[in-house]
Amino acid sequence: GQQLNQSPQSMFIQEGEDVSMNCTSSSIFNTWLWYKQDPGEGPVLLIALYKAGELTSNGRLTAQFGITRKDSFLNISASIPSDVGIYFCAGQFQETSGSRLTFGEGTQLTVNP
Amino acid sequence: DGGITQSPKYLFRKEGQNVTLSCEQNLNHDAMYWYRQDPGQGLRLIYYSQIVNDFQKGDIAEGYSVSREKKESFPLTVTSAQKNPTAFYLCASSMAFNQPQHFGDGTRLSIL
Numbered sequence: 001g002q003q004l005n006q007s008p009q010s011m012f013i014q015e016g017e018d019v020s021m022n023c024t025s026s027s028i029f030n031t032w033l034w035y036k037q038d039p040g041e042g043p044v045l046l047i048a049l050y051k052a053g054e055l056t057s058n059g060r061l062t063a064q065f066g067i068t069r070k071d072s073f074l075n076i077s078a079s080i081p082s083d084v085g086i087y088f089c090a091g092q093f094q095e096t097s098g099s100r101l102t103f104g105e106g107t108q109l110t111v112n113p
Numbered sequence: 114d115g116g117i118t119q120s121p122k123y124l125f126r127k128e129g130q131n132v133t134l135s136c137e138q139n140l141n142h143d144a145m146y147w148y149r150q151d152p153g154q155g156l157r158l159i160y161y162s163q164i165v166n167d168f169q170k171g172d173i174a175e176g177y178s179v180s181r182e183k184k185e186s187f188p189l190t191v192t193s194a195q196k197n198p199t200a201f202y203l204c205a206s207s208m209a210f211n212q213p214q215h216f217g218d219g220t221r222l223s224i225l
Binding site: 004006031033035040041042043044045048088092100101103104105106 | 117119146153154155156158203205211213214215216217218219221
């Protein structure tokens with residue numbers, strides 16, 4: 001089946017620093033999603049990307065859909081303590097039987113004040 | 114407010130017992146999903162339903178069962194056949210099957 005490699009697995013940064021994480025796939029996707037999960041809660045959708053090369057921002061977050069359709073990255077600028085959490089990428093490819101969402105294993109972000 | 118409600122937040126199961134996790138949504142979404150999350154891992158799909166009265170197995174369906182009798186409800190039963198049920202269970206829904214999924218706050222299941 002489809003596999004997503006998300007990196008890095010964890011990051012420890014100082015408040016105010018910029019952060020970058022990425023996902024690569026063994027196959028093509030036509031949708032990339034980025035989620036954030038706080039401890040003990042469900043993931044919250046941050047950004048959705050639908051077109052190769054698309055660059056989308058949501059406040060301090062910027063995500064891009066790779067031109068090869070096999071990768072995506074998420075940047076967080078000027079990090080703050082509430083950015084702490086697990087960030088998941090997810091890719092989706094429309095098949096004849098319906099699309100399935102495949103998740104990366106997450107990037108654990110720690111922000112030191 | 115519109116959203117996805119999972120209950121209970123915490124659930125304990127005795128050996129050999131079936132337990133049912135509730136998931137309700139008032140978003141008028143057609144598709145609903147159940148995922149299992151283990152520590153340090155991503156989300157694995159258990160079952161999904163594209164429309165009411167229809168559901169399909171995901172990647173790890175063994176030991177689980179579901180029903181979709183109403184559009185707003187998609188309960189998950191963890192049966193005694195699931196030998197390692199301790200995990201965080203997440204329910205999600207989307208407007209249609211190829212639309213972004215939105216998640217509930219999860220149910221943490223533990224074995225007594």
